[in-house]
Amino acid sequence: MSISPLARVASNSVVEPGVVLGAHVNIGPFCVISAGVVIGEGTTVGSHSVINGLTTIGRDNTIGQYTSIGEVNQDLKYANEPTTVVIGDRNQISQKATIHRGTIQGQGMTLIGDDNRLLSGVHIGHDCVVGNGTLMGDNSGLAGHVVLGDGAQVGFLCAIHQFCVIGAHSLITDQSGVVQDIPPFVIAHGNHAGPTGIDVNAQAFLALDTRQQDFVHSLYSMLYQQSLSIDEVKVAVKSALGDFSIAAIFDQFFARSARGIIR
Known part of the structure; x- marks a missing residue:
């Protein structure tokens, strides 16, 4: 002792x-x-x-x-x-x-x-x-x-399924059930949780310059509005690593993600 x-x-x-x-x-x-x-x-x-x-x-x-x-x-x-x-x-x-x-x-x-x-x-x-x-x-x-990324927020009475990856600075609203991975900065809501936008009030998002913020929005659009495949989005993230420092967070997320992302 x-x-x-x-x-x-x-x-x-x-x-x-x-x-x-x-x-x-x-x-x-x-x-x-x-x-x-x-x-x-x-x-x-x-x-x-x-x-x-x-x-x-x-x-x-x-x-x-x-x-x-x-x-x-x-x-x-x-x-x-x-x-x-x-x-x-x-x-x-x-x-x-x-x-x-x-x-x-x-x-x-x-x-x-x-x-x-x-x-x-x-x-x-x-x-x-x-x-x-x-x-x-x-x-x-x-x-x-489960992996809970830096700055992520989980509301009350939420349940996160085993092996899920919760991206950095994402937001899970109260009473949500999460069964797939959540990309960085994404707001997830419901049971089963689905995407409802970017958490533009996250401190890490507010700390980004406008160019980096626009890049985050563009990735959200690729995933949820343009119906691109995950592989296509991964290629876009890789190609942006030299231009956008925030791309590294998404690259790390996709490297860990194995359950598929929320839709």
């Missing part, structure tokens, strides 16, 4: 031997922190939370009460292999969130980046990859192997 003398642990919480707690970590009442867990400096864990498995949590995170991180996943093939959860810095994880460890059939890791907001009751399934600066609303869930 390695607990910084500047860490604070409630007297009625259980911290097993082998746990590493950085400076200014605050573990609230009635928590269980299992052997193998590493929690970085400045992170706060709310009461009645359980963090187990080979879980590594970075700096300055806020973890709400009744949260479960690193628990055995719901994949029936899982046989207690030493898979992990890795969480970055400055994330806000609200109460009753659940984040499951990876599987060896996946990448062996559930990965969450930096500066994300996961609201009450959010579920992150095994082998998911959550980027940076995302937002997930109350009681929304990612099934296994």
Whole structure:
């Protein structure tokens, strides 16, 4: 066990031997922190939370009460292999969130980046990859192997099918069910979710110059108004890489996309 003398642990919480707690970590009442867990400096864990498995949590995170991180996943093939959860810095994880460890059939890791907001009751399934600066609303869930791109926003009561790729800076509206991939900057709505336009209010879109914004609109038109094939759109994206920096986000999306895109 390695607990910084500047860490604070409630007297009625259980911290097993082998746990590493950085400076200014605050573990609230009635928590269980299992052997193998590493929690970085400045992170706060709310009461009645359980963090187990080979879980590594970075700096300055806020973890709400009744949260479960690193628990055995719901994949029936899982046989207690030493898979992990890795969480970055400055994330806000609200109460009753659940984040499951990876599987060896996946990448062996559930990965969450930096500066994300996961609201009450959010579920992150095994082998998911959550980027940076995302937002997930109350009681929304990612099934296994989902990729949630940087800056993507998921409304409340949304369900994302396993293996879906959610493009960077896309927006999924409340109570939507997603069963295919969503390109970057696209708004998706409904069950099953379909495209309703470009999120022109996304911070990343507003940061683009007019020429780059027009390029994003042109790709949306190719996908949803001109009835071009995905392969034709991929060629257009490749050819634009030298002229439009934003094209790289779409190129990365298409390289990962395997379920087909929403229509």
